Amino acid sequence: MKLSKIVIYLSLFLALPGFAFGQARVRESKQLIKLLEAKKEAFMNQIDNTPYRGEQHSAIKGYFENIDELNGSLSDDWRLNKRFNEVFSELDFVASCPKLWLNAETYQRLVKNCTKNRYFLCSEKVKEYEKLKESFRKQLDESNRKRFEATQECNLREVSQ
């Protein structure tokens, strides 16, 4: 009896760090989503503020770089990827996607604002948007991916350079 109690306590004690790390990754996943949302908002506040100068360029670059960093974090850490997918599956895609991603119209407006005298003047990351979104899609698990593709608001194929 005594031994079984010790085993149970020991198991709980050993499982505790794993649980704590799991919770930390859930928190991190939520923060990653919030960060992307904040970057998108900062970017949208500047999109029509032409001609672009340092402040606008930083906001634009910040959003695209954030997607790249998010993809990097998700591909480097499979545990974070797992928790992220759990958190992501709880989102209402119809409401969340417009807060996180650009639609075709906004993207084309951005590219137009970035182009002057034949020259593209924004960060090179802007041109890679399609690729960045594709990388993000690849980080999603099957059910999230299917939902993501089926939701019009998250539609990735809408944008073409």
Added chain:
Amino acid sequence: MKTSVILFMALLSTSARANPPETITLQDVTKRVSESNFAVYQNAIRVYQAKESIKAARGNLLPHLNLWDIAGAAADIYTGGGTGGAGVVGLISDIVPFLIPANWFRVQEVKLLYQADQLGYQALWANELMSAKALYMHVVLDQSLRENILHNIEEVSNIHKIVQMRELLGGAPQGSAREIEIRLLALQEDKRSMEVLLQEELSQLSFAMGMPAQTTLELTQIDLPNMATLEPLNYDDFEFRAVDSAPEINQYDYFIEASDYVRRETMYSFLGASSMSRGAGGGVFDNIPVTPGLGFGTAPSMRIVSAQKDILKLQKLGAEEVIKRQLKLLVNNYNLDLENYRNLKKRTELAKAALKQLFERLSMGENFDMLTLVEASRNHLSAAISFYSVQYRFLLNEDRLARLIFHGDYGKLPNAKEQIEEGRKP
């Protein structure tokens, strides 16, 4: 006689086959510099080395067999531990190198230095490409100038003949023909100098494209831009892009990040120092003294790393300022050429009209100072040269701008790995 003609024709065709001129376009320059330029190819190999260094560093984290160390440790044990068991402890770096934190930091450093090397490769490739394209444009410009000089020589020779005749008949003052002959000789010197310059430029261009020395090049003309329809540029529009896309600046970010790992490596040196190489681009940190063990030298070593980081930050700032200044100068020159374009076009037209009028007066038998005609011909040549020069300078400035912001051809960086696999082996 018939045999010798056949022999001569055969020799001619053989020599023509041995060294036929190779026709190239400006687009070919981009392709050839990317594929065959010696410096670019050499740098691609360097990037390849840096990439392989990552694999080497990762592999070195795994146990490896060092027979001499094992023999030394065995001898220690057998002889009663003459080195106090240090030989056995020393085996740790062979058997469990992953237990030495410095080795893990080295792997991270090698990864970052590889990224920096790739950016260095991009900068070098872009510079080589820009130089080769500039050479191409200079050759085409100089060929146009040579044509103009030849035309002017023909004009002045005709005038010289007329003046000689008039001098004989007493219609022109004595010594006029001599004055014109002096100018004619000067023009012939210019023509010869131009031909030598062209040969030199063509030789440099073929070298930039990694072609053999015996190659004869034939360049296709470039379409000159219609500068009248272009708008002037604004420096502020381009500043962000020039700084953001500059590999010369961005590679410092990787060096700075790598310096953090070098600091950690120094900090944990008491758990053993790493003997792994930092790879092809590790020279930046070669002067950092990292000694195994915790000693009085650890703290100064860490301060040296911090100071190295400060140096790198300053170098990054310096590179940023250089790029900004280059851009400012470039935009000013671009706008200046746009402003001058109309003036120069008008000047060329006026000089041509003045010369034409003088020739008409001459053909109608009018008597005037022949030196005026020579002067008008020289003015026409000078205006035409200025007009061509401004158009080519504009093209050059456009290309330099494209290099600064990595636009057009400069946005198509060749893949270093493909370069190695598909390219020519030295």
